Amino acid sequence: MVKEERRIYYLFSPFLRIFHWIMAVSILVxxxxxxxxxxxxxxxxxxxxxxxFLVDVTRSVHFLAAFVFCASLILxxxxxxxxxxxxxxxxxxxxxxxxxxxxxxxxxxxxxxSHAPFLRNPLARMSYAGLYVMAAIEIVTGFAMYxxxxxxxxxxxxxxxxxxxxxxxxxxxxxxxxxxxxIMLFVIGHIYMAIRADFMEGEGEISSMFNGTKxxxxxxxxxxxxxxxxxx
Amino acid sequence: MEKRETMLESYLRRGLSRRTFIKGCVALTTMxxxxxxxxxxxxxxxxxxxxxxxxxxxxxxxxxxxxSFIRSGAPLASDLVLTNIALEYDHLLSAGSGxxxxxxxxxxxxxxxxxxxxxxxGAVSTTDNGTFCMSGGKPFVExxxxxxxxxxxxxxxxxCATDGGIQGAKPNPTGxxxxxxxxxxxxxxxxxxxxxxxxxxxxxxxxVALFGKIPPLDSEGRPKQFYGNRIxxxxxxxxFFDAGMFxxxxxxxxxxxGWCLYKLGCRGPETYNSCGNLRWYQGMxxxxxxxxxxxxxxxxxxxxxxxxxxxxxxxGPLGDxxxxxxxxxxxxxxxxxxxxxASVVQKQQRxxxxxxxxxxxxxx
Numbered sequence: 001m002v003k004e005e006r007r008i009y010y011l012f013s014p015f016l017r018i019f020h021w022i023m024a025v026s027i028l029v030x031x032x033x034x035x036x037x038x039x040x041x042x043x044x045x046x047x048x049x050x051x052x053f054l055v056d057v058t059r060s061v062h063f064l065a066a067f068v069f070c071a072s073l074i075l076x077x078x079x080x081x082x083x084x085x086x087x088x089x090x091x092x093x094x095x096x097x098x099x100x101x102x103x104x105x106x107x108x109x110x111x112x113x114s115h116a117p118f119l120r121n122p123l124a125r126m127s128y129a130g131l132y133v134m135a136a137i138e139i140v141t142g143f144a145m146y147x148x149x150x151x152x153x154x155x156x157x158x159x160x161x162x163x164x165x166x167x168x169x170x171x172x173x174x175x176x177x178x179x180x181x182x183i184m185l186f187v188i189g190h191i192y193m194a195i196r197a198d199f200m201e202g203e204g205e206i207s208s209m210f211n212g213t214k215x216x217x218x219x220x221x222x223x224x225x226x227x228x229x230x231x232x
Numbered sequence: 233m234e235k236r237e238t239m240l241e242s243y244l245r246r247g248l249s250r251r252t253f254i255k256g257c258v259a260l261t262t263m264x265x266x267x268x269x270x271x272x273x274x275x276x277x278x279x280x281x282x283x284x285x286x287x288x289x290x291x292x293x294x295x296x297x298x299x300s301f302i303r304s305g306a307p308l309a310s311d312l313v314l315t316n317i318a319l320e321y322d323h324l325l326s327a328g329s330g331x332x333x334x335x336x337x338x339x340x341x342x343x344x345x346x347x348x349x350x351x352x353x354g355a356v357s358t359t360d361n362g363t364f365c366m367s368g369g370k371p372f373v374e375x376x377x378x379x380x381x382x383x384x385x386x387x388x389x390x391x392c393a394t395d396g397g398i399q400g401a402k403p404n405p406t407g408x409x410x411x412x413x414x415x416x417x418x419x420x421x422x423x424x425x426x427x428x429x430x431x432x433x434x435x436x437x438x439x440v441a442l443f444g445k446i447p448p449l450d451s452e453g454r455p456k457q458f459y460g461n462r463i464x465x466x467x468x469x470x471x472f473f474d475a476g477m478f479x480x481x482x483x484x485x486x487x488x489x490g491w492c493l494y495k496l497g498c499r500g501p502e503t504y505n506s507c508g509n510l511r512w513y514q515g516m517x518x519x520x521x522x523x524x525x526x527x528x529x530x531x532x533x534x535x536x537x538x539x540x541x542x543x544x545x546x547x548g549p550l551g552d553x554x555x556x557x558x559x560x561x562x563x564x565x566x567x568x569x570x571x572x573x574a575s576v577v578q579k580q581q582r583x584x585x586x587x588x589x590x591x592x593x594x595x596x
Contacts, residue, residue, distance in 0.1 A: 035554065038543055038544065038554070039495070039543065039554070040476050040478060040494070040495065042476065053476050054474065054475060054476050055473055055474055055475070055476045056473075056474035056475070056476075110571075110574050110575070110578060113578060113581065113582050113585070114582060148462070149462065149465055150460075150461075151450055151451070151456075151460065151504075152456070152460070160451055161451065164451060164452060167532060167533055168502070168531045168532050168533055168534075168537065169501075169502040169503075169504075169531070170499065170502040170528060170531060170534075170537045171533075171537070172502075173501070173502060174544065174545060174553075177544065177553055178553050181553060181554075181556075181557030181560070181561075184557065184561060185557075185560060185561060185564055188561060188564045188565060188568065189564065189568070192568040192571075192572070196571075196572065196575055199575070199576075199579070200575060200578075200579055
C-alpha cells in the first residue's frame with residue numbers, strides 16, 4: 001500500500017454537477033430524437049395507424065428535452081455566478097495560458113510523459129468553450145425553427161432573424177443538424193479524456209462530477225481561482 | 233393631369249351593373265386575404281380611387297411569373313388588367329412594341345412620377361455593366377434604377393426579382409441578384425415563388441392599388457397574409473407526417489396512398505407560401521397534392537439548397553452528414569482506443585520512473 005498526501009480542492013457546486021448530468025441526458029435524448037426526426041423509421045408498422053413510432057411524439061420528446069436543457073443551462077449559469085470553481089472559460093487573456101495549452105497538448109500527443117497539474121486544464125477549458133458555442137448555435141437555430149410555426153409571436157420575433165442571417169430556413173435545419181454531430185464528437189472526446197485523466201493522474205476526475213472535489217498531489221497552476229484546499 | 237377612371241366607372245363604362253361591381257369587390261376582399269368586414273372599405277376605395285397606374289418591368293427571367301399571373305381565377309387576370317388597374321407598360325401583355333412602346337414608358341414615367349406602382353419580374357444582371365440582360369437597347373439594371381426612382385411602391389414578383397432566382401444560382405456567371413439593392417429606399421414588397429401563386433400576384437397588386445398602402449410585411453418583406461405560414465404547417469398531408477407515415481420512393485405504396493413526402497426531401501417544413509391553404513388554380517391542386525415533394529421555390533436560395541429530393545445536402549461518395557458524422561464518430565472512437573492503449577504504456581513507464589525516484593518533469 002502506498003501512502004500519499006493529497007490536497008482536496010472543492011470545485012464544482014451542486015448547480016454545475018446536477019445540471020451537468022441533466023444536460024448530458026437531454027443532449028443524448030435530443031441527438032437520438034433529432035436523427036429520428038430527420039430520418040423517421042417505421043416500427044411495427046403492420047397497420048400504419050398503430051405504428052409505435054409517431055413523429056409527432058418524437059418531436060414532442062425533442063422539444064421537451066430542449067426546454068429541459070435550456071432550463072438547466074440557466075441554472076448552471078447561476079452556479080457560474082455564485083461559485084468560482086464553476087467558471088470554466090479558458091483564460092485566453094493571460095499569456096501563460098498558451099504555453100500551458102501547448103504543454104498539455106504535447107502530453108496528450110504522448111510526446112511528454114506528463115503535464116503540469118491543473119484543476120481544469122487549458123485544453124479542456126477550450127473544448128468546453130467550443131461546446132458552449134455549439135450549444136448556443138443549437139439553441140438559437142432550434143428556437144428559430146420551433147418558433148417560426150407562427151412568425152408573429154414573440155418567439156418568432158426573438159429568433160426569426162436567425163433564418164435571415166443563415167440565408168433561409170433550410171440552412172437553419174442544416175446548421176442545426178451538423179452542429180449536433182459536432183457535439184457528439186465532443187461527447188466521445190470528453191468521456192474518454194475524463195476517464196483517461198482519472199486513470200493517469202488519479203485525481204478523481206470522474207467522481208468530481210458527483211462530489212465536486214478533486215484530489216491533487218501538487219499545487220495546481222490555477223489554484224488561485226478557487227478556495228484554498230483542505231489537506232488530507 | 234387628365235382624370236383617371238375609378239374601378240366603378242370602368243365597370244359602368246363596360247356596361248356592367250353595380251351589383252356585378254359589388255360582387256367583384258367581395259371577391260377581391262377575400263382574395264387579398266382580408267376579413268369580410270373590410271368589404272365596405274374595399275368598395276369605398278374602388279368607387280373613389282382612380283385606377284392605379286402600373287408599370288411592369290421584366291428583367292433576367294423566363295416570364296414564368298406572367299404565365300402564372302394570367303391564370304389567376306379570382307379575379308381573372310383580364311379583369312384585373314383591363315378594369316382594376318391601368319397597366320401602362322408590360323413587355324409580355326402589351327399590344328404595342330418597338331420604339332413607340334419604349335417611348336410610352338418614358339412618357340408614363342414622366343406623367344405619373346411618384347404615383348405609379350412598379351412591378352418587377354426577373355433578376356438584375358450586373359456583370360459587364362448588366363449587358364447580359366438588355367431590353368429596348370438598354371441594360372435592364374439602368375431601366376430599373378431610372379423607373380424605380382419615380383415609383384410610389386415596388387412589387388418584386390418571383391424569386392428572381394426577390395433574390396436572383398435561377399440566374400443567381402451558383403456559379404452565377406451573370407452576377408444576378410434581387411432587385412432590392414437597385415431600387416433605393418422605395419418601399420418594396422417581395423412576392424417570391426417560382427412562380428408565385430396567381431391569386432397571390434393579383435392579390436398583392438390589388439391591395440396596393442386599392443388601399444394605396446403596402447400590406448403588412450414579414451421580416452423578409454413578404455406580405456404576411458400570403459407568406460405567414462409554412463407549407464408544412466398548412467399541408468393536408470401533415471397528419472401523415474405526425475403519424476410517421478411516409479412515402480420512401482415515388483412509386484411505393486406510401487406514395488400511392490398519398491402519405492407524407494418528407495423523406496423524399498419535401499421542403500414544406502422550410503418554406504413559407506400559401507400553397508397549403510390557397511392552392512393553385514382556384515384550389516385545384518398544388519405540388520404536394522400532385523404527389524411531388526415541395527422544392528421550396530419561394531425560398532431565397534432554393535436552387536443552391538439541393539439535392540431537392542433528399543432531406544440533407546450530399547457530398548458525392550461521402551454521402552450526407554449522417555454518414556459522415558457516423559464515420560467521424562467511429563474514427564474518433566478508434567483513435568480513442570489507440571490513444572488509450574498508448575496511455576496505458578505511458579503510465580506504466582511513469583510509474584516505473586517514480587519507483588526509481590525520478591519525479592515527473594511536468595509536475596515541477
